[in-house]
Amino acid sequence: MIKFELETPQPGVVFYGNRQRNRQSGTTAVILNIQADAGVKEVRFTSIKGCSQIKIDLNTDSFCPDTETLYIGSDVTNIRIKNNMFPKVTKVVSDSKHFLSGNVLVEVFEDRTYRLKNTFCKMTNGGNIDMKKVNWINDNAFEDCWSANITNIEKTVQCDYKAFFNYNGINLLPVIDGAHMMGNIMMTVSNTIPACTTAINRYIDFSGRNVKLTNPGIVSNIYPAHMPKRIYVDNERIISPDEIYTAGNTSIENIDINPKNKYYTSIDGIVYTADKKTLIRCPVGKAAR
Numbered sequence: 525m526i527k528f529e530l531e532t533p534q535p536g537v538v539f540y541g542n543r544q545r546n547r548q549s550g551t552t553a554v555i556l557n558i559q560a561d562a563g564v565k566e567v568r569f570t571s572i573k574g575c576s577q578i579k580i581d582l583n584t585d586s587f588c589p590d591t592e593t594l595y596i597g598s599d600v601t602n603i604r605i606k607n608n609m610f611p612k613v614t615k616v617v618s619d620s621k622h623f624l625s626g627n628v629l630v631e632v633f634e635d636r637t638y639r640l641k642n643t644f645c646k647m648t649n650g651g652n653i654d655m656k657k658v659n660w661i662n663d664n665a666f667e668d669c670w671s672a673n674i675t676n677i678e679k680t681v682q683c684d685y686k687a688f689f690n691y692n693g694i695n696l697l698p699v700i701d702g703a704h705m706m707g708n709i710m711m712t713v714s715n716t717i718p719a720c721t722t723a724i725n726r727y728i729d730f731s732g733r734n735v736k737l738t739n740p741g742i743v744s745n746i747y748p749a750h751m752p753k754r755i756y757v758d759n760e761r762i763i764s765p766d767e768i769y770t771a772g773n774t775s776i777e778n779i780d781i782n783p784k785n786k787y788y789t790s791i792d793g794i795v796y797t798a799d800k801k802t803l804i805r806c807p808v809g810k811a812a813r
Contacts, residue, residue, distance in 0.1 A: 531571035537559070540558070541553060556582070560591055569603075584606075613644040626654050640660065643666050655677045655678070658677070661688075671696075672693040672696035681723055712728065715733060722745075726746075729747075740768055757780065776807050779793055
């Protein structure tokens with residue numbers, strides 16, 4: 525690794541890494557390590573001499589204890605950092621088209637995907653996590669984060685498997701039907717999946733449980749090894765056959781339907797039309813026994 529020379533020196537901050545040369549894009553600085561002294565309040569990722577682009581790949585144990593603001597220059601194209609590398613960051617200022625300004629790190633993609641990459645630790649005063657525009661949460665985005673002060677969360681957000689790995693603020697989130705919820709994301713286990721749920725924390729283990737829910741298709745958000753044994757579909761309205769098929773195509777052994785439902789009924793955990801003349805779905809989990 526080399527020590528990079530900056531166009532504008534940052535007292536107390538040193539970047540290390542490698543240069544990559546490309547005929548079309550020019551020279552790219554790949555920052556692989558950082559040294560930020562105690563007391564440094566702002567780190568600016570921009571303007572490395574002799575480089576037209578910057579990639580940040582800080583998969584190290586480096587620690588910047590006092591940094592509160594990250595500046596992302598227009599020349600930055602990629603960022604990968606550990607969530608606890610900058611534990612006190614509360615502000616991100618971005619002039620890069622690839623990232624948003626805010627109090628968390630959000631990457632922007634051409635297909636209108638906005639990926640939350642880092643919340644940072646937010647350890648003091650219940651620091652706000654503004655999730656405006658975020659529709660995807662990356663692995664480890666909440667690692668070592670302590671805040672449950674979540675705002676502007678979208679109705680539907682996709683989550684990577686390890687999105688909430690080592691999230692310390694999970695039990696401070698609001699509770700609905702016995703489950704801690706982050707917007708419409710179910711974060712902790714309960715015997716009821718709230719009706720508003722659109723995503724489920726993949727670490728939740730429903731194994732062996734009898735679970736009540738409204739939309740049977742929501743089980744597709746449960747990690748396969750963590751499926752409940754039985755579900756009760758508490759829904760009196762019409763249910764899409766595809767949703768019933770989705771639930772039945774798992775290890776779930778029994779699907780029970782609310783007896784007031786006018787369209788479907790269940791006998792011994794098998795779903796039929798209300799007149800009992802047509803089989804809708806025998807759960808794979810039952811058939812496998």
